[in-house]
Amino acid sequence: MAATSPPGTGLLKGLGVTVKHLFRRPSTLMYPYERDDLAPRTRGVIALMDENCTVCMLCARECPDWCIYIESHKETVPPAKEGGRARTRNVLDRFAIDFSLCMYCGICVEVCPFDALWWSPEFEYSEYNMESLLHEMEKLREWADTVPAPPPLDDGAQPPAEVADAIEKAEKERELAEAKAAEEAQAKEQGADAGGAAPAAAKADEPKVEAGQIDQETYDQLIAEGKSERMARSKAKAAYVKKEKARLKAEAETVGDDGGAEQAAAPKPAEVHVEAGQIDQETYDQLIAEGKTERMARAKAKAAYVKKEKARLRAEAEGADATASEEAAATDESAAAADQEPSDDRAQTSDDAPAQETRKLGDVQVEGAGEIDQEVFDQLIAEGKSERIARSKAKAAWVKKRKQEQLDQEGDA
Amino acid sequence: MMASLTHATTTVAQTVSLFDGVDGFVLPVILKLAFVLAVFFVLPLVGGYLEHKVMGRMQHRRGPVEAGPFGSLQLVADGIKFIQKEDLIPSAADRWVFAVAPGIALVPAMLVFLVIPFGPGVFALDFELGLFYALAATSVSVLGVLMGGWASANKFSLIGGLRAGAQLIAYELPLIIAAITVAVQAGTLSLVGIVESQATFQLFGTGINVWFVFPQIVGFAIFFVAAMAELSRPPFDMPIGDSELVFGYMTEYTGIKYAMYMLTEYAGMISMSALMVVLYLGGWQLLPGVPLPGCEAGGGLFDCSPLGIALGVAITIAKIMALVFVMVWARVAYPRLREDQLQRISWLVLVPLSLANLAVVTILKVVF
Ligand code: SF4
Ligand code: SF4
Numbered sequence: 001m002a003a004t005s006p007p008g009t010g011l012l013k014g015l016g017v018t019v020k021h022l023f024r025r026p027s028t029l030m031y032p033y034e035r036d037d038l039a040p041r042t043r044g045v046i047a048l049m050d051e052n053c054t055v056c057m058l059c060a061r062e063c064p065d066w067c068i069y070i071e072s073h074k075e076t077v078p079p080a081k082e083g084g085r086a087r088t089r090n091v092l093d094r095f096a097i098d099f100s101l102c103m104y105c106g107i108c109v110e111v112c113p114f115d116a117l118w119w120s121p122e123f124e125y126s127e128y129n130m131e132s133l134l135h136e137m138e139k140l141r142e143w144a145d146t147v148p149a150p151p152p153l154d155d156g157a158q159p160p161a162e163v164a165d166a167i168e169k170a171e172k173e174r175e176l177a178e179a180k181a182a183e184e185a186q187a188k189e190q191g192a193d194a195g196g197a198a199p200a201a202a203k204a205d206e207p208k209v210e211a212g213q214i215d216q217e218t219y220d221q222l223i224a225e226g227k228s229e230r231m232a233r234s235k236a237k238a239a240y241v242k243k244e245k246a247r248l249k250a251e252a253e254t255v256g257d258d259g260g261a262e263q264a265a266a267p268k269p270a271e272v273h274v275e276a277g278q279i280d281q282e283t284y285d286q287l288i289a290e291g292k293t294e295r296m297a298r299a300k301a302k303a304a305y306v307k308k309e310k311a312r313l314r315a316e317a318e319g320a321d322a323t324a325s326e327e328a329a330a331t332d333e334s335a336a337a338a339d340q341e342p343s344d345d346r347a348q349t350s351d352d353a354p355a356q357e358t359r360k361l362g363d364v365q366v367e368g369a370g371e372i373d374q375e376v377f378d379q380l381i382a383e384g385k386s387e388r389i390a391r392s393k394a395k396a397a398w399v400k401k402r403k404q405e406q407l408d409q410e411g412d413a
Numbered sequence: 414m415m416a417s418l419t420h421a422t423t424t425v426a427q428t429v430s431l432f433d434g435v436d437g438f439v440l441p442v443i444l445k446l447a448f449v450l451a452v453f454f455v456l457p458l459v460g461g462y463l464e465h466k467v468m469g470r471m472q473h474r475r476g477p478v479e480a481g482p483f484g485s486l487q488l489v490a491d492g493i494k495f496i497q498k499e500d501l502i503p504s505a506a507d508r509w510v511f512a513v514a515p516g517i518a519l520v521p522a523m524l525v526f527l528v529i530p531f532g533p534g535v536f537a538l539d540f541e542l543g544l545f546y547a548l549a550a551t552s553v554s555v556l557g558v559l560m561g562g563w564a565s566a567n568k569f570s571l572i573g574g575l576r577a578g579a580q581l582i583a584y585e586l587p588l589i590i591a592a593i594t595v596a597v598q599a600g601t602l603s604l605v606g607i608v609e610s611q612a613t614f615q616l617f618g619t620g621i622n623v624w625f626v627f628p629q630i631v632g633f634a635i636f637f638v639a640a641m642a643e644l645s646r647p648p649f650d651m652p653i654g655d656s657e658l659v660f661g662y663m664t665e666y667t668g669i670k671y672a673m674y675m676l677t678e679y680a681g682m683i684s685m686s687a688l689m690v691v692l693y694l695g696g697w698q699l700l701p702g703v704p705l706p707g708c709e710a711g712g713g714l715f716d717c718s719p720l721g722i723a724l725g726v727a728i729t730i731a732k733i734m735a736l737v738f739v740m741v742w743a744r745v746a747y748p749r750l751r752e753d754q755l756q757r758i759s760w761l762v763l764v765p766l767s768l769a770n771l772a773v774v775t776i777l778k779v780v781f
Contacts, residue, residue: 023470030478
């Protein structure tokens with residue numbers, strides 16, 4: 001207070017401040033009736049995406065309270081390729097966090113190298129006794145559905161390193177795939193010219209071609225396209241091998257036809273390859289109408305085109321052999337994934353980890369996420385789940401159903 | 414002398430309680446006791462609710478909202494909770510003293526309401542020595558506080574109790590001197606008489622009707638501050654200063670006993686506010702010099718219609734709550750004083766000031 005003001009001014013000022021605040025709106029949020037929009041990184045509870053967990057035990061070891069309990073067993077995985085080595089892998093049996101000990105430091109979330117642990121803003125899990133605060137894998141997995149997408153980066157911010165890497169990698173893969181598709185189409189043309197309607201690719205009498213030489217034509221073309229020398233060389237090598245094989249096979253076909261019949265019956269999946277780069281206009285328009293960004297719409301439309309074309313081709317081929325379809329689906333999906341990956345925005349990047357496990361479902365695009373499966377919702381509510389969890393699960397269930405339907409349809413086709 | 418004589422004659426007619434209107438001997442007594450109990454249990458709850466709400470709003474909160482409409486039954490819920498709590502007595506405590514101390518604090522706080530008039534004829538008792546009785550009764554409460562602090566066998570309780578004792582001695586003096594000044598001005602110690610005398614009181618030498626608060630604004634301020642200190646309300650709550658003494662003399666108390674101490678505090682707030690209303694703010698009168706609507710000039714029981722009586726009670730309670738509001742306001746605005754500051758204010762400021770006030774008022778009273 002200034003020395004000049006008469007005594008007691010401070011006392012009156014104090015009264016003035018308090019009475020002024022008496023008439024302000026209270027900042028109270030009437031919690032059970034109103035809810036706050038919690039920040040995306042709210043430390044409510046720790047959620048587990050168990051499909052990502054490799055049982056590396058880092059979280060359990062780093063937890064200052066030692067309140068993470070993990071149990072697992074080893075399984076032997078048969079070799080991926082014939083003649084390969086069998087590997088072992090850890091399978092998660094139990095993952096529990098004791099929230100009566102947890103101090104919400106977030107170290108476990110920070111330390112998990114596989115994005116299996118997440119912060120969820122869910123906070124209404126108080127219990128009447130301490131033991132009930134020990135939550136097992138199933139419960140932690142439920143909470144994973146409530147993890148919100150990370151907030152968008154500021155304008156002009158660099159994408160996170162892992163996202164940038166992923167995009168770069170996916171772009172490279174796509175280039176490779178395109179180049180391969182181009183070659184194969186060429187090879188097929190030649191094969192068709194030589195062997196009539198039946199494309200030839202029987203493993204049994206695959207002609208041996210000496211690798212090491214390059215196909216000059218392909219090489220020049222790739223260099224002209226601005227590809228790096230190394231890549232052009234490796235592609236050109238592949239092209240050479242392919243061409244040679246096609247040539248040899250065509251020769252063989254003209255000679256004898258006992259292999260020819262078999263070849264016609266078993267078209268190789270790789271041959272059901274479609275030149276990427278075109279887009280499915282219908283899908284594109286629809287996505288744009290839904291307010292998707294142009295980039296994403298284009299990428300998805302491309303994928304849709306590839307998919308449709310493949311389905312068509314496969315349907316043709318299937319008339320001959322049904323067993324090939326399974327393998328074909330696998331390559332089909334990996335190609336589609338390669339097409340989609342770069343277009344995935346950041347929000348999706350966080351989701352693509354769990355998508356790896358449920359790859360078959362994950363590749364199917366479903367419109368109208370956000371709807372809920374009423375049946376599941378009702379059931380969960382009846383089970384006493386919180387509304388929020390029930391809603392998020394019901395949403396997931398809806399999307400899953402749609403995807404399954406779509407997959408089934410494709411399978412039928 | 415003349416003035417006090419006339420007062421004596423008029424008050425005889427007016428000091429008939431509403432409850433004496435019933436025939437018999439026992440029934441009026443029962444009615445009066447019921448009235449005092451009702452006032453004692455209801456008004457402190459209303460005051461407590463007001464405090465909750467006002468404090469909440471001043472701090473950008475809402476105060477209680479869930480119990481009852483607008484949270485108005487929060488204190489009732491609290492009371493029920495206190496009754497359910499375990500009654501703990503420290504093993505080293507002087508059990509007997511520890512147990513009766515809250516009662517000794519509570520009962521005098523209740524007894525004060527015997528003499529306080531809430532409206533024309535709405536009081537249990539009109540003592541000739543009403544003011545003296547009221548001040549004496551309020552001072553007994555501190556005995557319960559001292560006993561509780563001493564019997565708890567806890568240093569915080571002991572210091573809290575002794576602080577309360579020291580505070581009472583320090584502030585009783587200015588409080589009583591301020592009250593005496595009013596008695597001098599009114600020429601009576603009867604609380605009803607003091608209210609009546611304010612109806613016709615005119616400022617010295619002028620024809621303007623005023624309540625005692627105008628000639629005695631200094632006395633009113635002294636009384637208000639001293640009353641807050643005597644009730645150990647913040648900012649004068651050193652006896653329970655929680656940052657230094659845990660909870661002072663109440664540290665060891667739980668459950669219903671703790672509730673009794675709290676009720677004592679809130680009842681004290683009401684009775685002190687009621688005393689201020691009676692002494693300075695014209696009691697049940699609406700405006701100085703104007704008879705209450707529904708009442709004849711005198712404003713006694715027989716001059717008023719039932720509506721006038723009800724209005725008088727409403728006005729008194731409104732004035733009491735306004736003073737409670739100011740107490741809460743001061744509580745929110747000001748930080749707690751230090752123990753030595755508290756004593757300094759009393760002995761070096763309030764006591765001399767109240768003595769001077771008494772002298773001035775007495776001289777003026779004699780002169781005019
Ligand atoms: S948040 Fe901290 S205390 Fe809680 S489980 Fe994770 S590491 Fe342990
Ligand atoms: S750190 Fe992550 S991956 Fe490793 S055990 Fe914990 S949750 Fe599983």
